[in-house]
Amino acid sequence: MRKLVFLFGAVLCLSLTAVAQDAPAALDASSPASESAAPAALSPSDREPWQFGIGYQYQHYKVLGQTFHNNGFNTDITRYLNNWFGVEGTVAVGFGNTGTPLNLTAKSLFVGGGPHVAVYNNSRLEPWAHVLVGLQHFRFTQAGGLLGSNSALGFMGGGGVDFKLGARVYWRIQGDYIGTRFQSTTQTNYSFGSGLVFNF
Numbered sequence: 440m441r442k443l444v445f446l447f448g449a450v451l452c453l454s455l456t457a458v459a460q461d462a463p464a465a466l467d468a469s470s471p472a473s474e475s476a477a478p479a480a481l482s483p484s485d486r487e488p489w490q491f492g493i494g495y496q497y498q499h500y501k502v503l504g505q506t507f508h509n510n511g512f513n514t515d516i517t518r519y520l521n522n523w524f525g526v527e528g529t530v531a532v533g534f535g536n537t538g539t540p541l542n543l544t545a546k547s548l549f550v551g552g553g554p555h556v557a558v559y560n561n562s563r564l565e566p567w568a569h570v571l572v573g574l575q576h577f578r579f580t581q582a583g584g585l586l587g588s589n590s591a592l593g594f595m596g597g598g599g600v601d602f603k604l605g606a607r608v609y610w611r612i613q614g615d616y617i618g619t620r621f622q623s624t625t626q627t628n629y630s631f632g633s634g635l636v637f638n639f
Contacts (some may be wrong), residue, residue, distance in 0.1 A: 443459070444445045444564030452604055455480070460598060468598045469635075478608075486519060486522050486559050486638075487519075487520060487638035487639050488519050488609060489516070489518060489519070489638065489639050490516070490517040490519065490525070490636060490637070490638050490639075491514075491515070491516050491517075491636070491637045491639070492513075492514065492515045492516075492517075492611055492634055492635065492636040492637070493512065493513070493515075493634050493635060494513060494557060494611060494632050494633050494634010494635060495510070495511075495512055495514065495632055495633055495634060496510075496511050496512055496513045496531055496533065496630050496631070496632035497509075497510060497630060497631050497632065498510075498511065498531070498533045498535075498547060498617070498628070498629075499628055499629050499630070500545075500547065500617075500619075500628045501626055501627070501628060502575075502577065502619055502621055502626045502628070503577070503589065503621055503622075505541070505543075506537075506546070507535050507538060507545050507639070508535055508573045509533030509534055509535035509545060509546075509547050510533065510534060510535060510606065511531065511532045511534055511547070512530070512531075512532060513529060513530065513531035513632055513634075514529070514530050514531075515527055515528065515529040515530070516528055516586075517555045519555075519557075522559045523556060523557055523558065523559055524554065524555070524556055525554075525555040525556075525557070526552065526553075526554065526555065527552060527553060527554070527555035527569050527571065528551075528552040529549070529550070529551055529552065529571055529573075529595070530546070530548075530549070530550050531547075531549040531570075531595075531630070532546075532547070532548055533545075533546065533547040533548075534546055534547075535547075537579070543579045543580045544579065544580040545577065545578075545579055546577065546578045546579075547575070547576070547577055548574075548575070548576040548577075548578075549573060549574070549575050549576075549593050549595065549617070550573045550574050551571035551573020551574070551593060551594070551595060552571055552572070552573060553569060553570045553571040553572055554569065554570055555567065555568075555569040556568050556569070556593075557601075558620075562603075563602060563603040564600055564601070564602060564603070565600065565601040565603070565609065566598065566599075566600050567598050567599060567600070567601065568596075568597070568598030569595075569596070569597070569598060570594075570595070570596045571594065571595040571596070572592075572593075572594045572595075573593055573594070573595075574588070574590060574591075574592070574593055574617045575591055575592065575593025575617075576589070576590045577589045577590075578590070589621060591619055591621045592619070592620040592622045593617065593619050593620075594618045595615050595616065595617050595618070595620065595630075596615065596616050596618075597613060597614050597615030597616055598614070598615075599611055599612050599613025599614060600612055600613075601636055607637060607638040607639060608635060608636070608637055608638075609635070609636040609637075609638070610633070610634075610635060610636075611632075611634050611635065611636045612632075612633050613631070613632050614630070614631050615629065615630045615631075616628075617629060617630055618630055624630040
C-alpha cells in the first residue's frame with residue numbers, strides 16, 4: 440500500500456512539474472507581444488476601390504437580317520463602393536465581315552454602364568456579374584440604306600471569373616448576352632472574352 444501511495448505521489452509531482460514548465464510558453468504564445476508579432480492575414484476589406492480591365496472579345500451578332508462574327512476588344516472601369524458592389528462603364532469594339540452574299544465589312548460598338556457585383560474573398564478566384572445598358576452601334580461598308588450606319592438601345596448581361604496573378608493583377612474570363620433593339624424587335628447576341636484586370 441505504501442508503495443502505491445509513493446508511486447501516485449511521484450506521478451503527481453512529475454505532472455505538476457511538466458505543467459509548470461509548459462505554462463510560461465503558453466503565456467508567451469497568448470501575450471499581446473506575440474499577437475502583434477504574428478503576420479496579419481489579408482482581409483476582404485483590403486479591396487482596392489478602382490478596377491480597370493482590357494482584353495480580347497469574340498462577338499456573335501444576328502441583326503438587321505445579317506448573321507456575322509466580330510473580333511475586337513473591350514475595356515471597362517469599375518468603381519467599387521464596398522467590397523462587393525461597384526458601378527461599371529464598358530466600351531466594346533468589334534470588326535468583322537457579314538460573309539456571302541453581301542460580303543460587307545461590319546463594325547460594332549457598344550458603350551454602356553451599370554451595376555457590377557463581385558464575390559470578393561481571400562482565394563485566387565473572384566466570380567462576378569454585371570448588367571449594363573447603353574448604346575449599340577453598327578456600321579457596314581454599304582454607304583446608305585438599311586445596312587448603312589445604325590444605332591439603337593443595347594444591353595449586356597453576364598459575368599465571369601477573375602484569376603489572381605499578382606497582388607493587383609488578375610486574368611479574366613467572361614461571357615455575356617448582348618441584346619439589341621432594331622426595327623422595334625429584340626435581337627439575341629452573345630460574346631466571349633479574356634484579358635487582364637488591374638486593381639488600384
